[in-house]
Amino acid sequence: MNKYIERVLEETRAKNPDEKLFLQTVEEVLVSVEPLIDAHPEYEAACILERMVEPERAVSFRVVWMDDQLKYHVNRGYRVQFNASLGPHKGGLRFAKAVNLDTIKFLGFEQVYKDALTCLPIGGAKGGSDFDPIGKSDGEVMRFCQAFMTELYRHIGQDIDCPAGDLGCGGREIGYLYGQYRRIAGNAEFGALSGKDIKTGGSILRPEATGFGAVYYLCEVLKHDGEDIKGKRIAMSGYGNVGWGIMKKSAELGAKVTYFAGPDGYIHDPDGVVTEEKLNFILEMRAKDPMHCKPYADKFGCEFVPGEKCWGVKDVDIYMPAAMQNDVKMESAEKIAASGVKYYIEVANMPTTNDALEFLKKQKQVLVAPSKAVNACGVSVSELEMAQNAERLYWTAEEVDAKMHGIMTNIYNASVAAAEKYGLGYDLVAGANIAGFEKVAEAMMCQGIF
Helix, strand or coil: CCHHHHHHHHHHHHHCCCCHHHHHHHHHHHHHCHHHHHHCCHHHHCCHHHHHCCCCEEEEEEEEEECCCCCEEEEEEEEEEEECCCCCEEEEEEECCCCCHHHHHHHHHHHHHHHHHCCCCCEEEEEEECCCCCCCCHHHHHHHHHHHHHHHHHHCECCCEEEEEECCECHHHHHHHHHHHHHHHCCCCHHHCCCCCHHHCCCCCCCCHHHHHHHHHHHHHHHHCCCCCCCCEEEEECCCHHHHHHHHHHHHCCCEEEEEEECCEEEECCCCCCCHHHHHHHHHHHHHCCCCCHHHHHHHCCEEEECCCCCCCCCCCEEEECCCCCCECHHHHHHHHHHCCCEEECCCCCCECHHHHHHHHCCCCCEEECHHHHCCHHHHHHHHHHHHHHHCCCCCHHHHHHHHHHHHHHHHHHHHHHHHHCCCCCCHHHHHHHHHHHHHHHHHHHHCCC
16 A cells, blocks of 8 residues: 555554544545556655645534423534635535444545545535434424534535535434524525525525435446446335435336335335335335334335345345445345345445455456435535525526536546546546545645645
C-alpha cells in the first residue's frame, strides 16, 4: 500500500477508534484511490488526505421536545459538514434510533464524493438525530422538528449548508423543519432546505429521484454489455422512497422487481411490482407499518419468506441492495456469487461490507457498481431544487427527468474514464471513487491550505 495512505489510515484509526462505520468508508475510499495518490505526490505536501478525513466542523446538540401526553423527551442532534471545496455543504438528515456520530460521519464522508460526481456546485455534509419518527403523531414529529431546527438553523443557509431528507426524514419532516427555519430567519429562504413540498418551493420528482437515477445508471451498465433493461428481473432490499422509485422506473422501462426484502423477510412476486395498484399499495403499506412487507404477499397472493433476505435467488438478472448500510455481508456475497447473477448494483449508502465488496469484485462473472455513484441522483435533484429556488421558477417533470438522466449518464461515463485513465480497466467502484476524489482534491489544491 502507498505509504502516505497507510500512514493516514493508521492515524485515522487512532483518532476514531470506536467509529467503525466511518473507518470502514475511509478505508474503502482511500485504498481504491491509490493510483491517483501515486500519480500526485504533491497531495501529501498539501495534507490532502489528512484534510479529507477530518470534517470542517461537526456539531452535536440537545433536542428537547414534548409528546402528546405533555411528557418531555431529550434526543441528540448532529450536523457534520465535511467538505465545502466545491460549493455549499449538501446532504440529508437521518432520523432513526441507531443514529450516532459514527453514522453521520460515515454518511458525510461518502456524501463528499457522491456530490462531487454530480459535477454540481455542492460540498458534502450529513446530519440527523436518534429520534425515531415511527409511531409518532404528526404533532409529536412537528414539535421535535421545530426543536431540532431551533438549534440547527444557526449552522445552515442556502449559501452555507442545505440539508435534505434521508431515512426517517421525508416530506412531512422537511416541511416542519423549513417552517421553523423560515419562522426564525424571518424570510422565505427557500434554498436553505431541499426536499420540500412543491407548494413551498420543492422540486417535482424529488421523492422518486434516487430510485429513478439508480435505474438510469443501471441502463448505462447494461448498454456497455450490449443489453437492454427491458425484460430484466430485479431482486432488491428496501421499499422506501428509493426502492419504490426503482420499482416504478423499472416498470416504466419494461423491467420488473420480482423480489424485495424488508425487516421481516422477503417477497417473491413472479409477475413483478409493475401495476399502479401494486405501487400504490406499497406506499400505503409503508405508511401504516414500515417494518413489515408481509401485507403485500397477503394482498396479492404471492410468496413471503420470513426472516430472510433474497440474496442468492437465481431467477433474476440484477441485485440491487437499497435498504441500509452493511446489508450484504460475506455470507450473502457468497450466495450472490454462487447464484450466477451478473449485475450487483449498490443503491443504499455503503450496503456492502468491505470484505464482501472485495470478494464480489474478484468474481469474474459479477459486475459491481458502487452506491456513491448509483444513488447520486437524489442529491442531484436536491441541488436542482436549489437552482429552481434561486431562479424563482419550477421545471416540469419532463425537464427534471431529462436532467436526472443526463447527470447519471455523466456519472457513469466519468467513472469509466477515471478507471481507464489509471489503468484499472472496467472497475466502476474504483473509477467512481477516483473521479469524485480527484475533483475535490484539485479544488482544495486551488484554494490553498486553511
